[in-house]
Amino acid sequence: MTEVHALIGKPWRKPSFIKRPLLRWAIIMGFFVYLIAAYLTIEVNWSRVYEGLERGKKFVLAFTNPDFTTRSGDIIEGMTESIIMTIAASVVGIAISVPIALGAARNIAPLPVYLICRSIIAVSRALQEIIVAILLVAIFGFGPLAGFLTLSFATIGFLSKLLAEDIESMDKVQAEAIKASGAKWTQWINYGVQPQVMPRLIGLSIYRLDINFRESAILGLVGAGGIGATLNTAFDRYEYDTAAAILLIIIVIVMALEYLSGVIRARVQ
Amino acid sequence: MLRLEKLVKTYKTGDQALKAVDLAVPEGQVLALIGPSGAGKSTLIRCINRLVEPTSGKVNLGDVELTGLSSSNLRRERRRMGMIFQEYALVERLSVMENVLSGRLGYVGFWRSFLRRFPQSDVDEAFRLLDRVGLAHMADKRADELSGGQRQRVGICRALIQNPALLLVDEPTASLDPKTSRQIMRLICELCKERGLAAIINIHDVALAQMFVQRVIGLRFGAVEFDGPPEGLTPEVLTTIYGEEDWEATIETVDNEEIDEAAE
Numbered sequence: 001m002t003e004v005h006a007l008i009g010k011p012w013r014k015p016s017f018i019k020r021p022l023l024r025w026a027i028i029m030g031f032f033v034y035l036i037a038a039y040l041t042i043e044v045n046w047s048r049v050y051e052g053l054e055r056g057k058k059f060v061l062a063f064t065n066p067d068f069t070t071r072s073g074d075i076i077e078g079m080t081e082s083i084i085m086t087i088a089a090s091v092v093g094i095a096i097s098v099p100i101a102l103g104a105a106r107n108i109a110p111l112p113v114y115l116i117c118r119s120i121i122a123v124s125r126a127l128q129e130i131i132v133a134i135l136l137v138a139i140f141g142f143g144p145l146a147g148f149l150t151l152s153f154a155t156i157g158f159l160s161k162l163l164a165e166d167i168e169s170m171d172k173v174q175a176e177a178i179k180a181s182g183a184k185w186t187q188w189i190n191y192g193v194q195p196q197v198m199p200r201l202i203g204l205s206i207y208r209l210d211i212n213f214r215e216s217a218i219l220g221l222v223g224a225g226g227i228g229a230t231l232n233t234a235f236d237r238y239e240y241d242t243a244a245a246i247l248l249i250i251i252v253i254v255m256a257l258e259y260l261s262g263v264i265r266a267r268v269q
Numbered sequence: 270m271l272r273l274e275k276l277v278k279t280y281k282t283g284d285q286a287l288k289a290v291d292l293a294v295p296e297g298q299v300l301a302l303i304g305p306s307g308a309g310k311s312t313l314i315r316c317i318n319r320l321v322e323p324t325s326g327k328v329n330l331g332d333v334e335l336t337g338l339s340s341s342n343l344r345r346e347r348r349r350m351g352m353i354f355q356e357y358a359l360v361e362r363l364s365v366m367e368n369v370l371s372g373r374l375g376y377v378g379f380w381r382s383f384l385r386r387f388p389q390s391d392v393d394e395a396f397r398l399l400d401r402v403g404l405a406h407m408a409d410k411r412a413d414e415l416s417g418g419q420r421q422r423v424g425i426c427r428a429l430i431q432n433p434a435l436l437l438v439d440e441p442t443a444s445l446d447p448k449t450s451r452q453i454m455r456l457i458c459e460l461c462k463e464r465g466l467a468a469i470i471n472i473h474d475v476a477l478a479q480m481f482v483q484r485v486i487g488l489r490f491g492a493v494e495f496d497g498p499p500e501g502l503t504p505e506v507l508t509t510i511y512g513e514e515d516w517e518a519t520i521e522t523v524d525n526e527e528i529d530e531a532a533e
Contacts, residue, residue: 173358174358179320182376182431184344188374191360191371
């Protein structure tokens with residue numbers, strides 16, 4: 001009781017995360033010194049920037065006057081290829097991701113399976129899309145097949161990891177109740193696990209569809225087909241108005257997917 | 270019908286949750302398992318259907334020894350043990366009907382259950398059970414739309430549709446209000462009597478246990494401290510189970526409540 005009296009009337013502060021003031025201030029100051037030093041090392045060639053502004057202006061102005069018609073055949077062809085590539089890659093990628101996600105969830109998979117599935121995910125995540133695409137273009141040649149395989153591969157790393165994490169954080173008791181009824185493993189997954197992770201799976205799938213579409217535009221730059229190839233050609237010919245048209249279409253489609261995913265996710269809650 | 274012999278459970282952390290528990294439950298007997306938190310009540314129940322693997326000792330259900338069964342044989346035996354959970358443990362995003370029918374998973378094949386094409390007799394039984402607990406009109410509602418008491422009724426249906434010989438009941442009333450708690454306890458005990466089921470009910474509420482069961486087991490630090498009829502729970506006994514406390518008040522409230530209820 002006497003101790004409480006000693007505390008009454010004194011201000012209270014949240015204890016600092018780092019207790020020793022000297023260490024705390026050294027870390028804070030060190031961070032800012034490093035930050036300033038780092039910025040100072042970035043070299044900017046201002047005269048080059050000035051010249052480049054002219055080109056940038058042309059590029060931006062092209063957006064006010066996009067040319068959908070001159071290359072409409074190429075654009076439509078590229079766009080269809082991209083959409084087919086996106087959907088095919090998403091479906092295949094998701095189909096492969098689901099079993100890998102089950103294997104990569106520590107609470108349902110035995111350790112050896114877990115390690116194998118986690119390594120598959122790690123490899124898929126470590127290899128950036130562009131690098132995979134360059135490799136696959138080298139193997140399968142130019143065209144959408146390389147793009148399709150790249151996106152399927154990238155989908156696995158993304159979807160399996162996030163789905164596995166959702167499975168790991170599921171409510172254990174609901175699954176336990178299904179197990180207690182004498183259900184088989186497959187039934188246990190279907191009744192005890194799947195309903196819990198379904199909203200997340202659907203949300204992630206749509207999000208991945210969206211990412212795959214955007215990626216398909218990049219992959220064309222390294223020869224993996226799709227709208228990216230058309231976009232690349234337009235840049236090479238300095239046809240900024242056609243490039244602008246393509247970019248506008250991509251933006252509209254991505255926005256539409258964004259809206260769609262919002263609607264669907266709200267409905268599956 | 271259920272016999273536990275020297276059942277021991279030691280967790281990886283070194284905590285000994287059960288210390289050589291011996292227990293025999295005859296056919297049709299409803300018994301309450303009381304004891305302080307951490308006494309091993311939940312572990313004991315889960316060791317019976319091996320949701321928790323016992324470290325040593327034997328569990329016999331009828332003339333089958335459950336400990337040491339292969340996983341497919343264990344699945345078959347689990348069908349004979351219905352389980353009712355604390356916080357209901359319904360699969361929230363499935364419908365009431367799917368939750369009840371999930372009690373039949375041990376009897377139907379994967380594709381039937383995957384396509385939700387359960388045998389007509391199972392569907393009929395599910396409706397009969399839901400009607401018995403007053404929820405037949407809720408069959409197609411999603412489980413998370415129900416109130417606590419309703420959810421626990423669905424949990425009871427799910428356990429009973431297994432056609433079990435034994436009910437394992439883990440804190441059925443832990444998250445329910447006093448009135449609903451009594452209704453749920455009464456329902457469980459009535460259904461056990463109707464169907465001649467034995468039941469082990471973990472319960473915190475000593476007064477509630479005394480109202481409904483024929484036999485009480487007191488567990489303390491993983492060992493049986495008391496085994497007898499509910500009247501045998503004197504303040505001295507409760508002190509050995511839970512530790513020092515003024516027990517007269519607890520026991521007296523029970524009587525008052527009983528009188529209140531009789532007066533209604």
